[in-house]
Amino acid sequence: MNGLMRVEGGNPLTGEITVRGAKNFVSKAMVAALLGETPSRLANVPVIKDVDVVADLLRLHGVTVDHDADAGVVHLDPSDVESAHVADIDAYAGSSRIPILFCGPLLHRLGEAFIPDLGGCRIGDRPIDFHLDILRSFGAVVDKGVQGIQISAPRGLVGTLIELPYPSVGATEQTLLTAVRARGLTELRGAATEPEIMDLVAVLQKMGAIISVDTDRTIRVEGVDRLDGFRHTALADRIEAGSWACAALATRGDVFVRGASQLDMMTFLNTYRKVGGEFDVRDEGIRFWHAGGDLDPIVLETDVHPGFMTDWQQPLVVALTQATGLSIVHETVYENRFGFTDALRGMGATIQIYRECLGGLSCRFGRRNFFHSAVVSGPTPLRAAQIEVPDLRGGFSHLIAALAAEGTSEVRGISIINRGYENFLGKLEALSAKASVGAGV
Structure with missing residues (x-):
């Protein structure tokens, strides 16, 4: 264009x-497909650049992505998830901040994740550190390098207590995508409850997650060992x-x-x-x-x-x-x-x-x-x-x-x-x- x-x-x-489907939900649901052991199907998907960026990032990690643009349907098969080359991921660093949300799912699937120096939000800025602090609270080890951030979970991820000072949508998404397969109970206080968040909760529940949302903005997640794919129509x-x-x-x-x-x-x-x-x-x-x-x-x-x-x-x-x-x-x-x-x-x-x-x-x-x-x-x-x-x-x-x-x-x-x-x-x-x-x- x-x-x-x-x-x-x-x-x-x-x-x-x-x-069609909400930009602020569709990309997160596509990332959630990484958590499943079986394929997922997402409908009402718009043809926008953010969807293309996430689809390409998923492909770099071994996910098979088939997007029928006319029908608005995306099929995602994560059965061959693997580590992507740093240079390949870095090519998308300026296009989206979505890579930070890949961390939890990749830690569960691979035991490691890499985040490039994100465009529009340099390494060390508070928004990125906020996400990293959440990952650390689950037991992740974060190492900042010249090219980006290497994250590992040598002992796996464990449920935790997180209190947000403000109902951040990104922080809530990060916690949900990490907590669903962490061992034990995670309690998130001060969570965001936007419709897009609740649709993500619905997707994760369809996959096998156990999530409860209280009226006081507290979300509790009981970690499970396995999640399957989902079939869902985006709001x-x-x-x-x-x-x-x-x-x-x-x-x-x-x-x-x-x-x-x-x-x-x-x-x-x-x-x-x-x-x-x-x-x-x-x-x-x-x-x-x-x-x-x-x-x-x-x-x-x-x-x-x-x-x-x-x-x-x-x-x-x-x-x-x-x-x-x-x-x-x-x-x-x-x-x-x-x-x-x-x-x-x-x-x-x-x-x-x-x-x-x-x-x-x-x-x-x-x-x-x-x-x-x-x-x-x-x-x-x-x-x-x-x-x-x-x-x-x-x-x-x-x-x-x-x-x-x-x-x-x-x-x-x-x-x-x-x-x-x-x-x-x-x-x-x-x-x-x-x-x-x-x-x-």
Whole structure:
């Protein structure tokens, strides 16, 4: 895919698109297949770059991966799992942070694992150390070298007690994938309970794991000696569904998102209605549309599930630039997620960001010098601009802004969006968007 898109904005998005399995679940379920002694089958799999990266990493470790893209089905056979060459794994270091989640399964299957110097998160940074500390608590031995991290389990892995200071999705996934075949009981306190986590728990239970989830965010895992493969259909991608819903709102459009699930989007739907968007829940999906008239400003705080998801925040902020009045958005999940607003201001939006907690409660980023609150004043007409895509979610939000703006925008680096949004060019065409891909950097 070329890196430059020209978008003629000011036209409502109308029509129907389909969302398939959640990016934040599918890749983890594919890794979980490593734990099984028999083949697995995963359905509702999207065609996105992250799936390709994980599939290639699995193949490097001897897993047979057969992806029927049209049917959305992946078959995974781990019967010939083996160690991969360091150089081969390192080739994917900049493409994904998924390799860190291979550790637990590989320690159980091979007794060792290797993690390259991960792109976007250098060796020794706190996020990586957080995962390594979890592995150490199970009894893993971690050796950091020039090329990456070598991990071994000479005495096997043993259940442990882990208390998370914050309900981290990645840390919860790491613990689950490691605990299911560790000897004895593992207790994880302060766990993340997002729908994607619960779908991973469902997959592991199908494989033979014994996992209980309490209402106080405590997950208990009784380790078992053996796991088999699974047959599972992935839950729909609620982030993508919300993104297209916000696009409908920002462009005064009407979009039916086939595959969207009300149960996983209830918090989003409440907020969408407060802003002035309309929706109609059907068995096969959800229709989202702009009801006409003025949109309403809101006060919003992101939070871990069941709160308002941080990945919904960025596309919604674009829609809030068209609301009448002042909206306040307090980001409590990621400390630096308002960088994408620079481009919106360049398009005419009135957005101010602050270090202070502007929500109802102070959060862990208060007094730490992070710009994690925003005040959005509207409505402000957006005008076309030249935009550089910064990251996956911010990039799609910039694309929404270009679709809502008057004039023709040039959006560079759109290949990043392909990491998490399946066939977004085809979906834009299905929604009658006036966009074309050309030569670019």
